């Protein structure tokens with residue numbers, strides 16, 4: 001069997017793309033390393049614009065999750081703004097929270113049911129760009145080399161496809177660290193996503209339903225790296241969450257149901273993620289700082305754009321180039337906004353305090369015309385407005 005597309009990585013991006021290309025009649029092979037998905041402490045809270053992309057790709061109904069209509073921001077330990085996402089976002093939905101490993105199992109299964117060939121437990125040894133590009137891989141000591149019209153690197157933030165294909169990676173300076181774990185038996189209200197801003201750090205609590213929640217703690221690297229990974233750091237992690245102002249009862253009597261892991265938030269990305277019939281999507285193309293919770297949504301926008309480009313022409317080399325330009329615009333807009341927000345929220349000193357008080361008051365009282373990472377993402381107004389929906 002020969003393939004039109006070989007996709008390395010069966011995460012959110014790889015599976016959603018495989019399902020859509022197979023549905024359009026293309027022969028697709030997915031190569032996934034894991035035989036069973038486990039908790040890697042990844043994204044579990046998707047903004048409303050990501051939900052819209054998930055619906056357009058036909059994957060939303062296959063993810064079991066919790067819609068949270070409200071977004072509550074806490075300051076000094078008390079709620080200071082409660083946003084109705086269903087009423088204040090163009091897509092009219094809340095944010096969508098789900099357990100990442102279950103989402104992966106479900107979507108990779110969906111890709112297979114739709115007609116993609118899925119092989120798991122694969123070790124990919126190399127990708128060679130060209131016409132055609134090829135992938136060398138092995139399973140249980142049996143080696144194979146397969147070529148296709150296009151090879152897609154959907155292999156996440158530490159992408160090897162990216163290195164094998166010779167893409168240059170750029171990285172922002174270190175700024176924020178993010179640590180996360182999974183709570184069970186927590187009374188956190190699950191109709192809302194909760195953002196708690198404290199003096200030293202912030203907490204994002206994403207309820208998954210049935211008294212489970214993913215909790216992340218965000219803090220400045222310049223204040224000292226606390227290395228919040230591993231069981232022995234759980235009590236330090238929880239006391240940081242409490243010190244940020246998160247209600248203590250959210251954590252009292254809860255059970256830690258997954259690993260605790262910390263990551264460096266700094267964005268790393270590739271400009272124009274397509275060359276010689278190898279293309280990158282999702283985190284492999286651009287890992288947006290997880291502190292802003294845009295990665296899942298950006299990944300699905302990549303898939304939407306790549307699907308539309310590949311399905312609109314038989315000239316796939318031109319399609320990849322077109323996709324890469326769309327990707328750069330979308331990710332570039334979100335990146336610019338997250339950089340502004342990081343500067344606004346995390347800079348220290350009296351001038352920064354004064355600016356923060358002034359601008360946050362405006363954001364909470366009259367947000368019209370301001371960037372909105374939660375509701376609009378790359379459709380947000382910036383100093384260079386772009387209408388991405390009509391881009392040809």
Ligand SMILES: Cc1cc2nc3c(=O)[nH]c(=O)nc-3n(C[C@H](O)[C@H](O)[C@H](O)COP(=O)(O)OP(=O)(O)OC[C@H]3O[C@@H](n4cnc5c(N)ncnc54)[C@H](O)[C@@H]3O)c2cc1C
Pocket residue numbers: 008009010011012013014031032033034041042043044045046047104122123124154155156157160178179180263281282283284290292293294295296297299
């Ligand atoms: C701590 C943290 C918190 C986050 N929080 C949020 C959030 O709240 N909201 C949000 O929107 N985003 C968040 N993100 C980002 C989000 O998780 C990612 O943007 C998203 O998972 C990217 O999807 P992907 O399919 O590109 O990559 P991944 O989810 O990483 O999937 C890649 C897949 O490729 C497989 N793979 C890797 N290498 C190989 C190989 N060599 N061969 C075969 N298979 C391979 C992996 O096993 C995996 O299944 C967070 C990220 C982190 C680290």
